[in-house]
Amino acid sequence: MLLARPAAAQGAAVSAIVPVTEAPVRAYSKFEAAASLTKQFANPYDPDSIAVEVDFISPSQKRYKAYAFYLVPYARDTLGWHRVPTTTPWHVRFSPNEAGRWQYAFTVTDKTDAAHVTSTVSSPATFTCVPSPAHGFLRVAANKRYWEFSDGTSFMGISEDVRSAFDPAKIASCTPDPSQLCPGGKPCYTLLTRPQQQAWIGKFHANGGNLVRLWLEPYSYEFEWDTLGNYGARQNRAGDLDSLIEYAGAHQVYVHLVLYGSRNLSTNAGTADEGSGWALNPYRRRFGLASLLDFYTQPAAIRAFKNRLRYIQARWGYSAAIASYGLMNEPEMPDDATAANTIYYPNVAKINAWFEDMAAFLKTDAYPAHLVSVDYGYGFSSATFSSPNVDFSSAHYYTWDKNAQYQFGYIAQHHLRKYDKPFAQLEFGPQTWLSQGNQDIQQGIWSSAFSGAFATAFLFGPDGRYNNGCWGGDGIRLFKPLSVFMAGEEFNSLTFTYQPIGTALSAYAAASRASGGRPLGYAKPAAAPAFDAAGFAPTADYFAAPFDSLNLARDIVASDPRLEVFALRAPEKILGWVHDQAYYWYNTPHRAAGNPALFPLNPTGPDIRNPAVPLDTSMPAVSPLANQTITISGLAHNGVYTVEWYSTAYAYDSNGTGKLDGGRITNPRLGGSSRATANGGILLVAVPKLQPTELGEPPFAPDYGFKITLESEADHDDTVSTSH
Known part of the structure; x- marks a missing residue:
């Protein structure tokens, strides 16, 4: 235990620092230290009241800043989560990128008395980093089409969406403990959620998968839903997410973490069954927001969301398993057509400015600067993708069209031409209950791999026979052949960039047409849905x-x-x-x-x-x-x-x-x-x-x-x- 330098004023200071990780620390793995302060706070999660930062100095004298965060440890057993007492609740996590002796020190800024803000610095502590075979963090390659690791190793995503197991019927088909099912058949978070997802990620890795899209949702790892700015009520879920991200990293599965869902802003009555929606939104409740636009424009709400991002970056941003952040899922579609038409589209410039501000905050305020984007549903002409702080473009696309594979390719090329940065289709879905042989899924995976996208299209909602709901049915094996095919291929070459080619139609001709000119789903009876x-x-x-x-x-x-x-x-x-x-x-x-x-x-x-x-x-x-x-x-x-x-x-x-x-x-x-x-x-x-x-x-x-x-x-x- 390291005793800290005494405080020079009447304010909080570090009283002890305890290393959590065992020495030595391998490069790009987690270094963690815990600390205690000389003072307690009504809301230790509020950096506008108490801000703790840690400065790291590398062996080559480069300086990095990381946020410390307040952590309440929990243990799990068959009965539930149990809080574990601790005397050092302030933690810092950091991934060293250089072998040798590192030095670090805590800076504590106590803002509880606005007239007497104090700042104290702890005595320096050290740890040793040793080399490792890890490739480092993911970044955009020089060709601006694909991703690569810090050491220049090429990366091609074999990808899948991983949502929470929130449907009890789907969980029940895997024969879990009935006592863990959600009351009234509504979505909820149970002891099974993290273990099921962890087991699925393990099977995904075994079948060649390496990139998943994981959500912070009210019925999963969302940590702020109960009280705005105070994350104490859901520290058990945050602890589960700690474990899940560490497990993914240990299995070389990288996470695109979706930080907010538009259904949290939805006025659709159905969101109440998910425990989400505008009526329950803590930003609306705390600040009395009159409309969805206020969420994006009111200064207090903006400040509170940045505090949320700070906590995310502090607790999970250290990890090289975090491939990227998605600031919000489908912001133009809060599951309410009226809201989309009266709020989003008429105010798109103001909302884009919010995304630009949040992306800049994540990119510039702390190490490491992960890749950032916005998970648009349409995305085809979003000005946000042109921002220098947004690293890649994306779209979601659902179809049962016979020419679906060509449409996937066209969408990728449209984005690559328009924004000149990497593209991924972060959601796709045929009508997965139609095909008994998973042809639609397999064809979507393979065709998108050759579209110019940096990853295969992310299948969304693969329930039932394909079985994401039960975390590892036969469908998960569909990824293995493509991973074998792609093994060893180089997509980040400095001497060439792969050009997508094919037996191509025009985008218009690739859609089956109705007599009125609108696209049809397939060659089918005229009475079928368009x-x-x-x-x-x-x-x-x-x-x-x-x-x-x-x-x-x-x-x-x-x-x-x-x-x-x-x-x-x-x-x-x-x-x-x-x-x-x-x-x-x-x-x-x-x-x-x-x-x-x-x-x-x-x-x-x-x-x-x-x-x-x-x-x-x-x-x-x-x-x-x-x-x-x-x-x-x-x-x-x-x-x-x-x-x-x-x-x-x-x-x-x-x-x-x-x-x-x-x-x-x-x-x-x-x-x-x-x-x-x-x-x-x-x-x-x-x-x-x-x-x-x-x-x-x-x-x-x-x-x-x-x-x-x-x-x-x-x-x-x-x-x-x-x-x-």
């Missing part, structure tokens, strides 16, 4: 000029219109994915009936199942596609290329041994590797047979990943050829 009735979708900006003529780089031509290809092209390598576009939910066994239990968007409408897919069959209405080719143009080099094919299915015998191992296909009978010769920048590639999985015979694959690598450059070529 595309934009199936979920929110881009409006005029997406489907009208000038975007109706924009398209992805159409440098791949397929021999059959059923073949759809998405790829990333570099001077000496192409990574890509080819699939049979006809193999989608409508042409496969599904449950799109006029039944509210199975198809909530069409509870009273017609049965819109494909008549070619009878109820009593598991066979799709899709024929095999054989002897096909794709022609790729725009190659930087002529010569011989190696073509390798990869299985996209986790249960696939890729080498003919009988083992379901997925990955690169080595058996020539199933596709194997081949060579192709390019001339004039054009390469012709033979595609392995594509056929529905349900046929149950090799290769039983409706899609493949592929890698095309320059093997030897030719001085000149006269022909374009392929050979096996």
